Amino acid sequence: MGRAPCCAKVGLHRGPWTAREDSLLSKYIQVHGEGNWRSLPKKAGLFRCGKSCRLRWMNYLRPDIKRGNISPDEEDLIVRMHALLGNRWSLIAGRLPGRTDNEIKNYWNTHLSKRLRDQGTDPSTHKKLSEYRNEPPPMKRRNSNRKQNKSNSEAQKQKVHNPKPTRITSLNSLTMSRNNSFDWTPNEALNGVPWSSSLKGDVDRVGFLIGDDQDPDMVNGSDLECQSGVPLSDHNTTEKLYEDYLQLLIRTEGLDLVQLDSFAESLLI
């Protein structure tokens, strides 16, 4: 990549954010919107690197962040989504409105993985530890899935065409953020129908779609809850996502993992 680290510049402030810095960042984003993180600190009068600003906004200052303890329902969903998706925190966070990937990651590492272990379950594989009586548990996965993908891709290069979902970079221009508005409803995700018809072209690139039915009501339905940042009041919605995903896994037990991977990725679009 050949890039100097983002925060290498001397003189930049690091460590905990002050109330004044928070205020400067919030006010700037209220006026100018998200994005252009690299140039934002200078324009906002902050002696921080853009990356740090983005992180602070995403994980702490955003108005739609849900404060307070993670509910049992959320816990349950995190555990089950983790069983399906692994350490894809942003993907899991996308299903928990108002929660950030960092928060979920921390909660997993400090609470949930410990609890699973206490219950006799390997938190990385979600298998019962007793099942490892005759075989050692697999090595803890240190690498992210993306890194894994890279190594896997060497072996699979010729075998499977696995188109990458396109990342929408200009979220700001759509006045959307990752966790709230830029999101599909579970049904949209599972049916392969994006939140906006303008993205339909991208859907083909996702590679693994289920069903052809399009439910026009969904745009005006629960999707709006996401767009407004209002937490899904209906637990059934996330529950349904999980159930559908699980059914998919069961139905397609022999299915190529790469395809499942694509489906998981497609939830991001």
Place this chain on the structure above:
DNA sequence: AATGTTCTCAACCGCACAAGT
């Protein structure tokens, strides 16, 4: 009250990728 240990979580780091030049 003092000290040591464990826990929590905000913040940082390095890497990957899409898009632009």
Place this chain on the structure above:
DNA sequence: AACTTGTGCGGTTGAGAACAT
């Protein structure tokens, strides 16, 4: 094609809080 830029992600760290002795 090669390189740069901007952004996003997951893993890790470390300061402070909470708890135990």
